Amino acid sequence: MISIYILFITAVLVLFLGLNKSETKFGYFTSLILILTTILCVAGAKGWMNFDKLSTWAPQNMMFFGPSEYLFTALITFIVAIVLWIFAENKEIGTDRIGLILFATIGAIMMIGYQHMVVLFLGLETLSIPLFVLAGSDRERLSSNEAAIKYFLMGAFSTAIFLLGIAFLYGGTGTMELQAIGLKPSFMHALEGMATPVMIRIGLVLVSIGLLFKISAAPFHFWSPDVYEGSPNRIMAFMSTVVKSAAFVAFSKLMLAFSGVKSDWDYWIVAIAILTILWGNIAALKQNSVKRTLAYSSIAHAGYLLMYVLIATEASDFILFVYLLSYALSSIALLAMAHQLQLDTEENLNFDVFKGLSKKQPAMALLLAIFVFSTAGIPVTAGFAAKFYLFSSTFASYPLLVFVGLLGSAISIGYYFKFIKSAYLETGTSDNRIVENRWVYWLLAMVLVAVGVFGAVVLQFVGV
Amino acid sequence: MIFQNLDISHYIYLSTVLFSIGLFGVLFRRNAIVLLMCIELMLNAVNLLFTALSTYMGDADGQIFVFFIMVVAAAEAAVGLAILVMVYRNTRKTDVSFLDQLKG
Numbered sequence: 001m002i003s004i005y006i007l008f009i010t011a012v013l014v015l016f017l018g019l020n021k022s023e024t025k026f027g028y029f030t031s032l033i034l035i036l037t038t039i040l041c042v043a044g045a046k047g048w049m050n051f052d053k054l055s056t057w058a059p060q061n062m063m064f065f066g067p068s069e070y071l072f073t074a075l076i077t078f079i080v081a082i083v084l085w086i087f088a089e090n091k092e093i094g095t096d097r098i099g100l101i102l103f104a105t106i107g108a109i110m111m112i113g114y115q116h117m118v119v120l121f122l123g124l125e126t127l128s129i130p131l132f133v134l135a136g137s138d139r140e141r142l143s144s145n146e147a148a149i150k151y152f153l154m155g156a157f158s159t160a161i162f163l164l165g166i167a168f169l170y171g172g173t174g175t176m177e178l179q180a181i182g183l184k185p186s187f188m189h190a191l192e193g194m195a196t197p198v199m200i201r202i203g204l205v206l207v208s209i210g211l212l213f214k215i216s217a218a219p220f221h222f223w224s225p226d227v228y229e230g231s232p233n234r235i236m237a238f239m240s241t242v243v244k245s246a247a248f249v250a251f252s253k254l255m256l257a258f259s260g261v262k263s264d265w266d267y268w269i270v271a272i273a274i275l276t277i278l279w280g281n282i283a284a285l286k287q288n289s290v291k292r293t294l295a296y297s298s299i300a301h302a303g304y305l306l307m308y309v310l311i312a313t314e315a316s317d318f319i320l321f322v323y324l325l326s327y328a329l330s331s332i333a334l335l336a337m338a339h340q341l342q343l344d345t346e347e348n349l350n351f352d353v354f355k356g357l358s359k360k361q362p363a364m365a366l367l368l369a370i371f372v373f374s375t376a377g378i379p380v381t382a383g384f385a386a387k388f389y390l391f392s393s394t395f396a397s398y399p400l401l402v403f404v405g406l407l408g409s410a411i412s413i414g415y416y417f418k419f420i421k422s423a424y425l426e427t428g429t430s431d432n433r434i435v436e437n438r439w440v441y442w443l444l445a446m447v448l449v450a451v452g453v454f455g456a457v458v459l460q461f462v463g464v
Numbered sequence: 465m466i467f468q469n470l471d472i473s474h475y476i477y478l479s480t481v482l483f484s485i486g487l488f489g490v491l492f493r494r495n496a497i498v499l500l501m502c503i504e505l506m507l508n509a510v511n512l513l514f515t516a517l518s519t520y521m522g523d524a525d526g527q528i529f530v531f532f533i534m535v536v537a538a539a540e541a542a543v544g545l546a547i548l549v550m551v552y553r554n555t556r557k558t559d560v561s562f563l564d565q566l567k568g
Contacts, residue, residue, distance in 0.1 A: 118532055125536045132543050136550060145551045149560065152544050153499060157490055159540075160506035163533060164483055167513040167526075171476070174521055176529070 001065055001113075002044065002051040003037045003073050004106055011102035018095030026095045027088035030102065034081035038074045045070035061177050063113045068317040072112045072249050075321065079241050079328045080105050086336040086440050087234035097137055100130035101238060108246035117166050117176040120250055124162070124214070127246060128155045131239060135231040147230025154213060154223040162210020168203030178257050186260025196264050204258060204265055211254075214247040217272050217306060218279040221299045225283075228295040233339040233349070236291060240298045240335075241328035248305055252312040252320065259312070266310055270401055273310075276303030277408035284415045290338045290349045293415055294331055297375065300412060301327050304387065304405055307394045319389045322458070326382030326448060330374040333444045334419070337368055340435050357423040364435045365423045370445045374452070376416040377409050382451035389455075475516035482509035496548050496558045500541060507537045 010033045018026045043049040045067045065073070080101065107126030114120040132155060136148025170176055173184045188194040209220065216224040228236045258265065280300030287293040305327075308320050341353040358365040374381035387409065395402045435441065451458050482505060489502030511530045518526025552558060 118529055121529075122532060122536070125539070129536075129539055129543055132547060136547055139550055140554070142554055145547075145554055148547045149496070149551055152540075152547055153490070153503075153560075156503045156540050156544065157487075157506075159536075160483070160486070160503060160510065163507065163510040164513070166529075167479075167510050167517065170514070170526055170529075171517045171521075174523065176525055 001063070003041055003077060003109055006033065006037050006040075007077075007102050007106050007109070011099045011106070014095050014102065015099040018098070020093065021095065023090060023092040023095055023098065024088050026098055027084045030098050031081045031085040031088070034077045034084065034105075038078045038081065041070045041074035041077065045074065060115065061179070062116045063110065063119050064115045065113045069113045071317070071321060072245070072324075073109050075325060075328075076105060076108050076112065076242055076245060079245070079332065080238070082329070082332055082440065082444070083234060083237050083241075086332065086437055087237065087339065089436055097134060100134050104128075104130040104134070104238070105242065108242050111246040111250040114250065114253070115178045117169075117178075117181075120254075121159075121163065121166065123246075123250075125159065127243060128159070128214075131155075131235070131243070134235045134238075135227060137235065138232055141230075143230040144232065145230075147227045150223055150230075151227045154227075158210045158213035158220075161206050161213075165203045165206025165208070165210055168199050168206060170203075172197050172200035172203055178253065182257035182260055185258065185264075189261045196261050201264060205268070207254065208251070208265070208269075211247055211251045212272065214243060215251065215302045215305075216244070216299055217302050218276040218299065219272075221276070221279070221302075224299060225292050225295040228298075229289060229291045233291070233335060236295075237332045237335050240294065241332060244298065244302060244305075245324045245328060248302075248308070248320065248324065252309045255309050256312045256314070262310075269306060269310055270398060273303050273306035273401055274404045276300070276306065277404055278303075281408045281411040281415075285411070287415070288350050290351060290353070291335070293418070294335055297412065297415070298327075298331060300408055303408065304390060307390055307398070307401055307405065310398060310401075311394050316393065319386075319393060322382065322451060322455070323386035323390055326374055326386045326451060329444050329448055330371045330381075330383060333371045333441055334368070334375065337364065337371070337435060337441070341433055351418050351422045354419060354423040355426050359427070361435060364438070364441070367441045367445050368423050369420060370448060372416050372419045374448045376412055380449065380452045382448040382455075385452050385455040472516060472520045475520075476513065479509045479513035479516070482506075482512065494559055494561055496551075496560050499560065500544050500548075503544075504537060504541065507533055 010030060014026050014030055040049065044051050044065070047067070084098065084101065104127050107123045107128070107130075110119055110123030110126060114123060132148060132152040135151045136144050138144035166176065169181060173181050175181055185196045185200050189196065213220045228240060231239065255265070277300055280296050280303055284293050284296030284300065287296060305320070305323060308323070312320075338349055338353050341357070342349055354368065357368065370381060374383035377383040377387040391402045391405055486502045486506035486509060489505070490499055493499060493502065511533055514526040514530050514533070518524065548558060
């Protein structure tokens with residue numbers, strides 16, 4: 001709750017104070033506030049501070065923040081802080097974009113702490129509606145317009161399906177509270193051996209489709225490469241990490257409520273996960289644009305993460321946390337580096353931007369390699385640790401899925417190698433720009449390597 | 465009254481049919497204004513279903529949910545129309561067939 005208050009007040013202040021001012025300073029300021037929020041949330045998660053008094057007015061059956069919710073909130077605010085800091089250098093006038101990003105972040109936090117379907121729905125919309133605007137925030141550029149209208153149509157369409165699903169679940173179970181919604185089918189399954197009523201099954205499928213659109217799992221992923229490519233780079237960094245993280249936390253919480261009737265839904269989640277992993281990785285192979293490659297890579301990661309939905313228990317949050325942390329940090333860093341190396345225009349961000357990086361800025365080329373290794377899941381990086389925990393805990397129940405996951409990771413080397421190839425093997429004629437904010441990249445790389453090497457220590461800290 | 469003879473299943477069928485009309489409209493029409501109307505139709509079908517289920521079960525939650533859906537639908541329509549105006553300024557069309565710039 002505390003994070004929602006802080007972000008709301010900051011958003012309103014930033015919107016009013018920065019009306020005709022340059023965005024850069026406000027970006028740094030907001031980023032610092034977000035870091036402060038992250039620290040407060042970690043303190044709340046570890047029990048060093050207690051914020052219960054602040055949330056007494058909000059009924060516990062609507063929204064609840066326990067240790068794991070605080071931890072995921074800390075993750076979200078940290079990601080947004082990094083995005084705002086790393087992309088802060090621009091010449092925009094007016095701070096409305098920062099305000100909208102903060103409101104979208106509030107939506108993501110609502111999705112993490114929800115206990116009632118109303119809050120999940122409102123969180124989803126609070127997250128999506130600012131992003132419709134932000135995707136089109138380069139008003140003159142036609143591809144940005146296209147991204148906005150595609151994202152809007154897809155978002156509104158998936159929201160309607162999601163709502164129909166909630167209506168069916170409500171009709172089938174008679175409740176919309178997360179704690180109670182799975183009880184009826186679970187009892188019917190466990191005590192009387194009865195099949196789940198068809199209304200609940202339909203509801204579950206429809207709600208999942210609504211969330212799978214947001215997660216961009218195949219075959220509901222078709223919008224995401226286009227939208228990511230058309231949106232401004234900063235907004236793509238936000239969409240591919242924050243939206244995905246929040247939607248995964250919400251989705252796994254929802255499915256956990258229905259874990260009593262897992263045999264009703266696990267087979268189609270497995271099918272979607274296999275399809276997503278293969279589709280994402282294979283389609284990424286033939287892309288030439290950095291943004292489209294990263295978009296398909298994020299689809300593939302969504303496929304791996306769907307494994308977590310199958311194995312989620314109350315005590316397995318750390319797997320999701322470590323995976324989301326490694327995925328988010330490395331993909332933001334890759335995108336930001338490409339963004340900063342690129343010469344002026346936003347259009348057509350292809351692999352040539354990295355040409356000759358190892359000659360001119362060897363340190364940055366090394367960091368680029370670390371980020372690529374982490375995204376690909378190569379040892380001593382966080383990506384490997386995350387994949388290892390995820391695959392090893394899935395293997396007992398779904399060996400086929402883990403096999404497909406390993407195959408997908410092997411395919412993915414093919415396109416992640418393109419980054420390394422153009423940075424190290426191709427001698428560039430293009431004069432790269434200098435990477436700004438170097439220490440942020442160093443920080444991110446250090447976090448990734450630390451999680452990769454000292455995984456167990458991190459787990460002890462996270463293990464709530 | 466005829467409505468008292470109606471079973472809950474009739475409401476479910478009606479709202480599913482209305483929802484499907486909206487869904488097929490979104491999939492097959494190309495005019496952005498019509499798309500907005502179809503999405504609105506889908507949301508209102510859900511509203512109908514919520515209201516009917518809520519009355520059937522004697523539970524107020526569903527009816528309160530309808531208010532939230534209405535608010536969000538209004539916000540979504542506002543943003544959607546604003547995006548459409550922005551697109552119209554650049555292309556002079558409300559047809560979404562200009563959506564072929566991004567491919568690959």
